[in-house]
Amino acid sequence: xxxxxxxxxxxxxxxxxxxxxxxxxxxxxxxxxxxxxxxxxxxxxxxxxxxxxxxxxxxxxxxxxxxxxxxxxxxxxxxxxxxxxxxxxxxxxxxxxxxxxxxxxxxxxxxxxxxxxxxxxxxxxxxxxxxxxxxxxxxxxxxxxxxxxxxxxxxxxxxxxxxxxxxxxxxxxx
Amino acid sequence: xxxxxxxxxxxxxxxxxxxxxxxxxxxxxxxxxxxxxxxxxxxxxxxxxxxxxxxxxxxxxxxxxxxxxxxxxxxxxx
Numbered sequence: 341x342x343x344x345x346x347x348x349x350x351x352x353x354x355x356x357x358x359x360x361x362x363x364x365x366x367x368x369x370x371x372x373x374x375x376x377x378x379x380x381x382x383x384x385x386x387x388x389x390x391x392x393x394x395x396x397x398x399x400x401x402x403x404x405x406x407x408x409x410x411x412x413x414x415x416x417x418x419x420x421x422x423x424x425x426x427x428x429x430x431x432x433x434x435x436x437x438x439x440x441x442x443x444x445x446x447x448x449x450x451x452x453x454x455x456x457x458x459x460x461x462x463x464x465x466x467x468x469x470x471x472x473x474x475x476x477x478x479x480x481x482x483x484x485x486x487x488x489x490x491x492x493x494x495x496x497x498x499x500x501x502x503x504x505x506x507x508x509x510x511x512x513x514x
Numbered sequence: 515x516x517x518x519x520x521x522x523x524x525x526x527x528x529x530x531x532x533x534x535x536x537x538x539x540x541x542x543x544x545x546x547x548x549x550x551x552x553x554x555x556x557x558x559x560x561x562x563x564x565x566x567x568x569x570x571x572x573x574x575x576x577x578x579x580x581x582x583x584x585x586x587x588x589x590x591x592x
Contacts, residue, residue, distance in 0.1 A: 512555035514545045 343434075350434035357428045364421045368414060375410035382407060405472070412465055419454050419461070426450045440503035448500055452493035459486045518578045519557075521550045524569050539564040 342348040382404060426447040433441040466480040525535065532550065536543045541561060548554050562573055569576070 509555050512548060512553060514541060514549045514554045514557050514561050 344439060345437040346435060348435070350431050354428065354431040354435050357424055357431055361421070361424045361428055364417055364424060368417045368421060371410050371414040371417060375407055375414060378406045378410060408468075412461075415461060416458065419458050423451050423454045426454075440500060440507040442504040442508075445497050445501045445504060448493055448497035452490050452497060455486065455493060456490045459483065459490070515552060515555075516580050516582050518580050519549050519552055519554070519576060520578055521546070521565075521576060524571060524575060528569055530569070535565075535568060538568040 344350055430444050430447050433439060433444055462483075463480070470480070525532065532543055532546055536546050539546075539561070541564070549557065557577075562576070565571075565576060566573060
């Protein structure tokens with residue numbers, strides 16, 4: 341089974357990434373619309389009279405939390421979307437049989453950066469959750485695996501940079 | 515790069531076109547242009563041997579060392 345080129349494992353993975361990407365785009369749009377609706381209800385609760393929501397009063401009371409949660413979910417999905425988008429473009433080059441494309445270096449760096457941002461975002465959510473009175477049972481934990489992954493991706497980016505340099509050298513070797 | 519490729523002069527001396535040389539040597543015109551314009555980073559011995567064979571010359575006739583200001587050989591150099 342081939343790993344690179346058309347009809348290979350990388351092209352199969354590219355299809356999966358395409359599907360996940362489209363699903364995430366739909367998710368981001370959905371979260372944005374929900375956040376917008378929650379904001380609307382928060383600023384104008386009289387609108388709820390026209391909408392049937394069970395326990396509407398509690399919904400209005402917790403609207404800022406709902407908006408915050410939706411924004412956090414949106415932020416998470418946008419971060420994952422950026423990662424998946426970069427991976428899609430990387431896998432496009434792998435499918436084309438050109439793994440050491442110079443742009444893959446920045447794409448991998450973006451993946452590493454977004455993984456770090458996601459991890460930091462997790463800490464921020466924990467911090468805010470611990471501060472909120474009605475949120476109980478917050479157990480923050482430090483994930484070494486996540487930071488190890490971030491470092492591995494950054495090292496891989498440098499490996500690809502070296503690969504791109506060697507490819508350039510090979511191109512200019514007559 | 516302090517190494518200059520004097521392919522132009524030899525081609526004129528031999529009254530040979532770049533296309534003809536490319537056909538004879540089995541190298542693309544694009545690659546020969548890179549060599550001719552001094553953008554090449556390296557030349558394979560096999561290419562050099564084919565060029566010398568077809569142009570009836572020695573490697574020293576094709577390559578000239580011209581010392582100049584020191585250049586950094588990093589990846590940014592093109």
